[in-house]
Amino acid sequence: MKLYSSPATPFGRKAAIVAHEHGIALDVVNVNPFESDELERLNPIRVIPVLVLDDGTVLYDSHVICAHLDGAGGGPTLYPEAGRLDWQRRATLGTALTETSVLWLFQKRIPAEEQSEKLKRHYIARFKRIAAALEAEVDAFAAAPFRINHIAVIWGLGHIEFRHDDTWRASCPKLAAWYESMQSRPSVAATVPTD
Ligand SMILES: N[C@@H](CCC(=O)N[C@@H](CS)C(=O)NCC(=O)O)C(=O)O
Incomplete structure (x- = not known):
């Protein structure tokens, strides 16, 4: 899975923390959201993070990405029913x-x-x-x-x-x-x- 993000973005950091908690290795592509044409082709909102799944499916925003990573990962869920x-x-x-x-x-x-x-x-x-x-x-x-x-x-x-x-x-x-x-x-x- 490819994560379009940047080392400074808090929303991308959230996705990276969730991936780390689940032991998911992401291929991180750092982009400048104010300039990246590639990002705009993936996400018309042109904000990071964007997650591209191995089958080419594109996910945004960070809430959707984190919920997906949580379901895909091996660790305990970060979105439990309790509480x-x-x-x-x-x-x-x-x-x-x-x-x-x-x-x-x-x-x-x-x-x-x-x-x-x-x-x-x-x-x-x-x-x-x-x-x-x-x-x-x-x-x-x-x-x-x-x-x-x-x-x-x-x-x-x-x-x-x-x-x-x-x-x-x-x-x-x-x-x-x-x-x-x-x-x-x-x-x-x-x-x-x-x-
Ligand atoms: N609601 C979005 C917010 C994403 C967002 O605002 N990302 C910022 C980086 S921290 C961005 O790409 N800003 C570019 C811009 O505002 O044009 C999410 O949770 O993913």
Whole structure:
């Protein structure tokens, strides 16, 4: 299977973590989503990740790719029936961390005269609310078996630290301790984002 991704993308990282958890070796093709014609031919949305199966079937977006890899892999499912409503809600919070981080990053990358301080404040406030909600229930999800919601929170916080800062740690000490403890997990350590 071929994964179109990049070393910096949080959504591609999610797919790479799921593949690693299941012992699936992917043939990774790094592309720039803003420039790649090949990516556009595969995915009209022209965003990464894209997974091309051995029979040529093309999958996107990351949610679809991760669910497929989970079904194809040999490890325990990351999408169990037990506790579904809880882990789905927490996975939504983790995904929202990433989406917020990317929107915030785009605001910082456009020319200074086009940037909106109001939008930046809006994204930072949303990030802080999500982090506070996770801090309030970290004891519960830290005790649960490793699932897609843990991956979602790790890749969300990872992108915040990669592109913004780690000041959230001071106001969310329990979440920070759990996040730190996850860094040595092989699938997490093997997928640290880089430029
Ligand atoms: N909902 C999509 C989001 C994918 C996404 O936004 N990928 C970014 C990279 S982190 C991208 O390719 N951006 C290119 C662009 O916005 O043109 C998913 O979960 O796969």
